[in-house]
Amino acid sequence: METFASRLAASIAKSDSLACVGLDPPADLLTDSQSGSDPEQIAQLLTNWGIDIIRQTHQFVCAFKPNLAFYEAFGSAGVRALEATMRYLNENHPDIITIGDAKRGDIGSTSQAHAKYLLDHLNFDAVTLNPYLGIDALSVFLERADKGGIVVCRTSNPSADDFQMLELGGRPLWQHVLLKAATEWNRNANCLAVIGATRPDNLRQARKIAGEHFFFLVPGVGAQGGDVQEAVKAGGNQAGSGVIITSSRSILGSPAEAAAQLRSEINQARPRLA
């Protein structure tokens, strides 16, 4: 069995990229007359939208990240498009990591149902997860060394501080989450953490806490205001890796150019071994 860690490393090496393109079908993707058409046709339009972006950007990225909410917003037709998009990715780009941005987090048989849907049915390589319920909500994912679990840790929204910055025993909550993610949850080297790009100081602290070999998924560059190179310098490790920088809305206008530029900006900021 290939582990998630080795697959991620191979994808980064092959693409020479730490860039990830997010697939967030816009709410206004369909014209009014298309919205009224049958589910089969809606699914086809959404699928084509994703495939077009994948075709234009695949050579510049180590990962694609469909955001489930944007597909679900179109109902079961959207979920059919997600299934078709994942089939396309698995068939045509099996080396590129697929991240299901789902932010799930539940326990017992519900957690198993999430894994069945996300890891088996859709065949994502990794999924984003919410840590509020503790390891019970994550273990179904992290037990599988061929898959990755990406724990939401420090987000970039204003109200992130409602709880993530509450100090417990001298440490904000998000650092407690990160400590667990980087140690006890990471026995299969397949636990990662989400840290927003708009908080480079937190990325710097996170790297110190998590050590050299841990990966951060970093959203929030571009449309959300985070600086790419600052994020790479603050969050990256000494080997010039350790971060996956993800961009969604910012690439929609001209995907090929935007993805090429994202890779290039990131690579300029990576320390490179001679």
Add this chain to the structure above:
Amino acid sequence: METFASRLAASIAKSDSLACVGLDPPADLLTDSQSGSDPEQIAQLLTNWGIDIIRQTHQFVCAFKPNLAFYEAFGSAGVRALEATMRYLNENHPDIITIGDAKRGDIGSTSQAHAKYLLDHLNFDAVTLNPYLGIDALSVFLERADKGGIVVCRTSNPSADDFQMLELGGRPLWQHVLLKAATEWNRNANCLAVIGATRPDNLRQARKIAGEHFFFLVPGVGAQGGDVQEAVKAGGNQAGSGVIITSSRSILGSPAEAAAQLRSEINQARPRLA
């Protein structure tokens, strides 16, 4: 516009019940040959399963709670069944509250996509939400007084203590969440909180913190070991209300009898106005 609070009160009064039946289609619902059939047929079998339970139990409950993960585990066919089940509930039992057990929690346009899917497309009256990202992940739901947001607060799984019991200023994290849920997030009287039935001491504390008029959604009775009457006494308010006791797997064998018994057990433990 009818508010969520008034709809919930009316549903409880009409059914004389604080019981909620969860709809969790079991993973082994389909035979091997059925699993291989076309999505249309799978969706029909799942829909029929739900409608059968609804027919047998609707007179005993104030709410139905489909758990999205169990539908999603069947892929887009499962989501089609969820859509059909919600259409059936909205057409046949418009007075019964529908709770989408989704535990979503994300920000910005993702949060709006969740609301579009859950509140508009599926037309749930209320949804369960995860508080880790703060109010930004909840406000799209709580701003709508005709809908309810049910914040996961204190869960019954062993690792709930990983974070929920971390203390700040003499209060565990879950109580910080509850305090916000019961005050600043509750301006439309449409914020509720999930507190597990297996922790009656926490239910008692939660009632003290949240005051008389707040509602708890209480899972964990039956299969998960929580005692119904203890949960009602610990979590209920002085008016004999304030809790929605939800049961899913325990009712699967004989839904009508189990739902009737759940209502009856709850009602025996409710203080009743003379």
